[in-house]
Amino acid sequence: MESSKTLIASTSGIRGIFGAGLGPEELMRYAGAFGAWLHRQVSGRRPRVVVGRDGRVTGSICARIVTATLESIGCDVLDAGLATTPTVEVAVQAACADGGIVLSASHNPAEWNALKLLNRQGEFLTPGEVREVLALAEASALPLVRYEALGSYEARDFLDEHLQRILALDFIDPERIARRQFRVLVDGINSVGAIALPALLRRLGVVEIRLVNGEPHGRFAHPPEPLPEHLTGTIAAVAESGVDLGFVVDPDADRLALIADGGVYVSEELTQVIAADFLWRFREGPFVTNLSSSRAIDEVAARYGMPVYRAAVGEINVVQKMKAVGAILGGEGNGGVILPDVHYGRDALVGAAMILQHLANLEQSLSELVATLPRYAMVKYKLPLDHLDAETALARLAERYAHARISTIDGLKIDLDEGWVHLRRSNTEPIVRIYAEARTAAEAEALATRFIEELQTIG
CATH class of the missing domain: 3.40.120.10 (Alpha-D-Glucose-1,6-Bisphosphate, subunit A, domain 3)
Incomplete structure (x- = not known):
């Protein structure tokens, strides 16, 4: 497998296996593109960016590359260090920053890492905004600045700000x-x-x-x-x-x-x-x-x-x-x-x-x-894409079940009286996710198995 195939650049961020698709070059390219995008948003001043990371082994080196890249293109960096994703989101707001980068591949295995991009509200970029950043990454060289225009660097811990917001809730x-x-x-x-x-x-x-x-x-x-x-x-x-x-x-x-x-x-x-x-x-x-x-x-x-x-x-x-x-x-x-x-x-x-x-x-x-809550059973499967044409298969399934309650805003969800099944292409892995829910585990398993078989045969 070529290393580039392990890099997934999507609306959920940029993620890959470190050293096999995600490395210094990719980190510089995408962090630089995000910094360039922020320059366009603020126009006339240096953007302020919060960077935080989870505890992954590769987190420290990734953070150093990303922060140095941002500084080199004229962004001021606030390094939140080891910080949860929600802490970084709060930090962007608290610091009146223009954006943020979270270095975390969430639930992916330890060899993976990712850049997750935040706007000035500390929220993930919209799909359209991510596409703008990805286009800059593909089309532009790293927009380095002269030494007198380099960005600044400051390490700051934002955990207390995060905790204070929770403790200040009137119902806590x-x-x-x-x-x-x-x-x-x-x-x-x-x-x-x-x-x-x-x-x-x-x-x-x-x-x-x-x-x-x-x-x-x-x-x-x-x-x-x-x-x-x-x-x-x-x-x-x-x-x-x-x-x-x-x-x-x-x-x-x-x-x-x-x-x-x-x-x-x-x-x-x-x-x-x-x-x-x-x-x-x-x-x-x-x-x-x-x-x-x-x-x-x-x-x-x-x-x-x-x-x-x-x-x-x-x-x-x-x-x-x-x-x-x-x-x-x-x-x-x-x-x-x-x-x-x-x-x-x-x-x-x-x-x-x-x-x-x-x-x-x-x-x-x-x-x-x-014990007071409704009881349902859900099963979750991952189906490797391999040679499966997911989009075509889901479209054909939607036609087959047009009589049912269906939603196509995200893959295909089919609501039946006995339960539901949701089939969608993952934004973070090269797979199709299949979720099924029913009153019992056996019913949910049967529902999932039925639609996995249909997906494979129809695609």
């Missing part, structure tokens, strides 16, 4: 949380969540924090996507330690998975559902999630008479829909919670604070709370 009461004397296990997946989440829990009055995989050296102790099959050791640790619950994050801490008392994994799909169940007790307003998220959110919304809107998968798509409908909360079924009161971005720390407050208010355990 650290004293009430402290009275519950929570004992919490945190799986930091050897990255930045191991720093940020315990810091928040201490400020919330959690009396005991058991940190596993807590050294942020980037050599992940298990596959980084917080799925139950990857968390057997963590689940066992929750059961054996007798803590009240476990929090698990991904490497950049924008996703939050839960483990209930006794060592029972709680579907990532329920993270946003629990957050919504909490907030709707205090506020009225719409919720926005993506097409791949569980029907459980719709059932909980019905209890409160609240509307739910669906957007294409991807944080920027959910955020744009949230703004359009005036949503008070949003999220994605992968454990992402988006609370505009803090910032428009998925945030594991926000999710953790809301869940602890909900449990404190209800005086329930996590397992007791989960």
Whole structure:
């Protein structure tokens, strides 16, 4: 395989395997293009850019290359160092910066890294804006400046600003949380969540924090996507330690998975559902999630008479829909919670604070709370593209199921009485993702298998 084939430049950012598609040349080209794009936005002054990274082994060298590139083309750099993606998003706002770069490949394996690009609101660029940056990367040489016009460099820690925004929420009461004397296990997946989440829990009055995989050296102790099959050791640790619950994050801490008392994994799909169940007790307003998220959110919304809107998968798509409908909360079924009161971005720390407050208010355990929520089973598959013509196959499936409730805003979602299936080409990996949900695991498996077979034969 040619190394260039491991580089994926899309509206979700630029990611690849370091040393096999993503290296100094690519980092300079795309960071330089983003800096040049920012110069066009601000016109007449030096852009200010926040750069932060997760704990990956390659993070430090990538950050040095990116910050030096930005300085060399006349951008002032604020280096947030080891920082969660939501912390960098908050930092862009707090520093009145013109943009930001997060160096993190999220749930991808340790050998991957990525540049995720933020606008001056600390939100991901729109697809159109990303295309503008990619066009500059392809068309332009690095726009170096003379020495007297070089950008400045400053290292600054923004974690406290992030925590202060969460603690200032009118519905977060650290004293009430402290009275519950929570004992919490945190799986930091050897990255930045191991720093940020315990810091928040201490400020919330959690009396005991058991940190596993807590050294942020980037050599992940298990596959980084917080799925139950990857968390057997963590689940066992929750059961054996007798803590009240476990929090698990991904490497950049924008996703939050839960483990209930006794060592029972709680579907990532329920993270946003629990957050919504909490907030709707205090506020009225719409919720926005993506097409791949569980029907459980719709059932909980019905209890409160609240509307739910669906957007294409991807944080920027959910955020744009949230703004359009005036949503008070949003999220994605992968454990992402988006609370505009803090910032428009998925945030594991926000999710953790809301869940602890909900449990404190209800005086329930996590397992007791989960028992009150709708029960669905979801399966998720990845189908390598190989020789599959995904676009043609999905178009033919849409024609075949034209009689059903379908959506084509993001791949193809088919809603049936017995469940739903969502098939879409990934923005971050060379695969087609297949999600299926039904009332039971067997029904969801059958639904997924049926449509995988149809996809392969029709394509």
